[in-house]
Every structure is written in structure tokens, then in C-alpha cells.
Amino acid sequence: MTQLSTPSAPGTPSRPTLQKLPxxxxxxxPISDHTRRSCGQAVTGFVDWLPFRLKHxxxxxxxxPIAATHTVRDYRRHLLTRRRxxxxxxxxxxxxxxxxxxxxGMPRPDVRSAAPSRRNAPQSLAEDQVRDVLRAAERRGVRDHALVNLLHASG
Incomplete structure (x- = not known):
């Protein structure tokens, strides 16, 4: 595995290495053993990639935190595009x-999710459904019809 720590000056504590997540x-x-192994593998892959692509x-x-975020974003892009x-x-x-x-002891890098959101975009009503809603509101009175018309017209 690639060593990423640099020697520290005599008498100063050594800097932490990116070798592996302790x-x-x-x-x-509170994670499963499988998740622990996956986290370790993810960090190993990141550490192995760093010397070749390190911009900082x-x-x-x-x-x-900003340099960390940029580096992790670059790695994310590498995983999606190069490693597919x-x-x-x-x-x-x-x-x-x-x-x-x-x-x-740093904040999490600000990296957006690669997977699409599970939430679907709201679906609009079909034309006949809109007509049914407008007619129902009209039957309830002028005020309700005006409110529903306003909502429909404003999108």
C-alpha cells in the first residue's frame, strides 16, 4: 500500500497517515462486519489513488476541508467515469x-450522492383529471372555484 505520511521534524509528533481507517x-x-470491510476497502482504494491524482x-x-472535499469529489468522478x-x-x-x-476530526467532505434520489418527481394530473377537479370546485361555490383555478393556473 502507498505510504502517504511524510516524515516529521525530530521532536514533533508524527502526522497521521491515510493508510487505513483504524x-x-x-x-x-454501529455497522455490520461487511460494512466495516467495505469501509476499509474504500479507504484503501482512495489511498492508492491519491499519489497519482493529488492536486493538493x-x-x-x-x-x-475544502481541499479534502475537492479531492474526494475528484475520486468520486474517477470511480464513476474511469472505473465505471x-x-x-x-x-x-x-x-x-x-x-x-x-x-x-474533520467534517465530512461535501460530496453529493451519485445514486439518483429514490423520490420521484411529482406527477401532474391528466387533462381530464384537472377538468374534474375544476368542475367539483365550481359545484362547491365561486370562492372554491376561484381558489382551485388560481392554484391550477400558477402551476
Whole structure:
């Protein structure tokens, strides 16, 4: 595995490495063993990719939330376009990488989901359904008809 820490000056504590998400941190999370392995694999893939695509230096990637977000977004794009992974697989990898940054004491990188939302766009009424609603409102009175007409006309 690629080593990404740089030697620190004598007498200063060594900087954390991006080698792997510590097992102790993963053990504290309420997740299954499968998810723990997936998180570890996601971090390993990210760490292996970093030396070849790093636009920011190590210090920025592990200390600057903006640099971290940009780097993780680039990795997300790599997984979707170069590796051609499915969006749900990419989202699972992003969760593992987010846990790495939480372990470093940083906020989660601001990376949007790759998988499409499960919510469907609202469906409009068919023309005959709109006509039925308008007629029902008209039967209830002028006020109701005006309100429903206004709602319909405003989209």
C-alpha cells in the first residue's frame, strides 16, 4: 500500500497517515462486519489513488476541508467515469472515506450522492383529471372555484 505520511521534524509528533481507517474507530460504529470491510476497502482504494491524482499536498488533504472535499469529489468522478462503478457502490465508498475524515476530526467532505434520489418527481394530473377537479370546485361555490383555478393556473 502507498505510504502517504511524510516524515516529521525530530521532536514533533508524527502526522497521521491515510493508510487505513483504524479498526478501533470502525469497531465503535454501529455497522455490520461487511460494512466495516467495505469501509476499509474504500479507504484503501482512495489511498492508492491519491499519489497519482493529488492536486493538493498531504497537509491540505488531511487538514483543509475544502481541499479534502475537492479531492474526494475528484475520486468520486474517477470511480464513476474511469472505473465505471455503479452509483450505489460509489456512494458506499464515499461513506467509508467520510468516516476516514471523521477519524481525522474533520467534517465530512461535501460530496453529493451519485445514486439518483429514490423520490420521484411529482406527477401532474391528466387533462381530464384537472377538468374534474375544476368542475367539483365550481359545484362547491365561486370562492372554491376561484381558489382551485388560481392554484391550477400558477402551476
Amino acid at each position: 479498526a478501533a474507530h470502525l469497531a465503535r460504529l 499536498d498531504y497537509d491540505q488533504v488531511v487538514t483543509d 462503478l455503479k452509483p450505489k457502490t460509489v456512494d458506499a465508498a464515499m461513506t467509508g472515506i467520510a468516516n476516514l475524515y471523521l477519524w481525522f
